[in-house]
């Protein structure tokens with residue numbers, strides 16, 4: 001593990017941002033080439049949704065990986081902000097390209113496909129996290145309250161993975177694998193925090 005940490009040491013966090021926007025560039029390229037099939041808006045929506053979930057899950061892996069000695073902590077902010085970047089685009093694609101910003105359409109879609117409300121809940125949980133993901137906010141809030149606020153990510157990721165399971169309408173393997181992975185990663189945190197709680201009581 002130490003060799004892996006050493007190998008990563010010269011990699012700056014901007015490289016994670018640069019690598020992380022490549023899938024976005026790929027989507028833009030495919031759109032321009034007409035390579036997204038018969039319903040490009042839906043394809044864009046789905047690809048952005050999946051990317052946001054993948055970055056959210058990657059962010060959730062950082063702490064358990066540190067427990068086993070693999071330290072990616074300095075890339076965590078980049079991973080989280082990339083998740084928010086894709087999530088915002090996913091949301092905007094739905095609002096602007098899919099619904100055409102028409103309030104009646106938006107309301108009808110929320111009633112018809114209420115898993116979108118679950119996704120919306122996940123998105124709203126992420127907004128305060130993205131806004132406070134800077135050194136000034138950490139200093140102003142204090143590390144403890146900042147950490148407490150950032151536990152909202154757990155609710156956001158859980159909502160996002162449930163939303164993905166529900167999008168499919170039938171039981172599909174891939175969404176269930178994501179949900180299972182998220183549940184395991186969240187349980188690991190509960191398990192790790194447990195002895196500390198008992199010790200503090």
Ligand code: HEM
Pocket residue numbers: 042045046047049050051052053056087090091094116118119120121122123156157159160161163164167
């Ligand atoms: C944490 C928040 C969210 C996550 C992780 C997420 C993730 C996903 C994923 C993985 C998919 C399916 C991709 C695929 O089948 O390849 C999806 C589909 C979709 N999501 Fe989200 N999403 C979130 C929030 C939202 C929000 C805020 C909205 C809109 C308000 C939204 C609207 C949709 C729609 C309309 C679809 C496509 C459904 C369809 O037509 O088949 N999602 N999302």
